[in-house]
Amino acid sequence: MSVFIQAFRHRALQLRVPRVVVTPHLMGRTIGPVGDAARQRDVVEAALQLLEDAAAPNTIRDFEAPA
Amino acid sequence: MSPAEGADRPPMTFEEFHQSFYYGDRADMQFKYLARMTDEEAADTVAALLRKLGEALDTGELDEARRLAFETQVRAYAPPDPPEPEVDDAPFAPLRGDLADLRLALVSAGGVFVAGDDPMGPDGPTQEECLGLIKEFLRGAATLSRIPVDTPADRLTARHPGYDATTAQRDINTVFPLAHLRDLETAGRVRLADEHYAFTGATSQTRLRNETAPRWAEHMAAREVDAAFLVAT
Numbered sequence: 093m094s095v096f097i098q099a100f101r102h103r104a105l106q107l108r109v110p111r112v113v114v115t116p117h118l119m120g121r122t123i124g125p126v127g128d129a130a131r132q133r134d135v136v137e138a139a140l141q142l143l144e145d146a147a148a149p150n151t152i153r154d155f156e157a158p159a
Numbered sequence: 160m161s162p163a164e165g166a167d168r169p170p171m172t173f174e175e176f177h178q179s180f181y182y183g184d185r186a187d188m189q190f191k192y193l194a195r196m197t198d199e200e201a202a203d204t205v206a207a208l209l210r211k212l213g214e215a216l217d218t219g220e221l222d223e224a225r226r227l228a229f230e231t232q233v234r235a236y237a238p239p240d241p242p243e244p245e246v247d248d249a250p251f252a253p254l255r256g257d258l259a260d261l262r263l264a265l266v267s268a269g270g271v272f273v274a275g276d277d278p279m280g281p282d283g284p285t286q287e288e289c290l291g292l293i294k295e296f297l298r299g300a301a302t303l304s305r306i307p308v309d310t311p312a313d314r315l316t317a318r319h320p321g322y323d324a325t326t327a328q329r330d331i332n333t334v335f336p337l338a339h340l341r342d343l344e345t346a347g348r349v350r351l352a353d354e355h356y357a358f359t360g361a362t363s364q365t366r367l368r369n370e371t372a373p374r375w376a377e378h379m380a381a382r383e384v385d386a387a388f389l390v391a392t
């Protein structure tokens with residue numbers, strides 16, 4: 093599975109990446125902001141969940157921080 | 160370039176100013192997207208960012224400045240039309256079995272490597288120096304950094320001509336979350352390979368697809384890697 097930032101969401105579509113989590117982060121911080129271990133951990137969990145859930149190619153899921 | 164150094168230079172247009180963020184005199188990988196904007200868009204963006212920075216100086220809260228930087232970055236990189244696929248297939252391997260039983264490898268395009276084991280050799284360029292080598296990076300073949308699973312985060316560093324890797328130098332988990340994956344392995348959620356990987360994504364995409372990446376995939380398969388966690392930057 094892959095993690096892309098929102099600014100490059102279109103690149104994931106162009107490349108037809110099989111499984112993608114799209115994060116609302118700045119370039120260079122794909123997994124999360126500096127020092128924000130909780131957010132980074134949530135993104136990693138979301139990517140692993142997508143690996144388990146995806147049933148078809150080009151499955152793109154926008155990351156949403158847990159409430 | 161410091162303000163004092165710029166004092167003796169000829170006047171510049173505003174277009175030259177915002178274009179210079181893209182590998183010019185003011186090269187800045189955080190804000191190189193200003194070069195993708197019209198003069199008016201760039202002017203509005205710079206003014207808005209400065210306004211939010213001014214507010215942050217009073218409040219200590221950076222969320223609004225961060226949100227604005229994010230929104231303007233997304234707008235600047237958005238293609239004018241819906242993107243068309245560039246590749247003719249979308250390979251998909253269904254997950255077989257439990258995640259905790261699969262051997263997972265982390266692969267980052269963020270230019271991460273173990274300090275002292277620079278994939279470009281002992282005299283490899285610094286982050287600042289590599290911005291001037293962007294054309295050489297884009298023409299060249301990427302090198303795969305092999306990173307043992309037990310490498311402490313403070314032994315990892317990064318260099319990349321396409322984004323500001325000083326962010327990753329401050330916190331490598333921003334692009335290479337190996338420490339978080341190790342925690343999840345301890346919790347029984349995943350099983351990690353003994354070796355993880357990174358390369359510099361600013362590279363010849365043709366070479367990457369046709370030559371380099373297939374070789375890397377063979378290497379990982381030989382090490383019994385079942386799944387890859389890919390991080391784009």
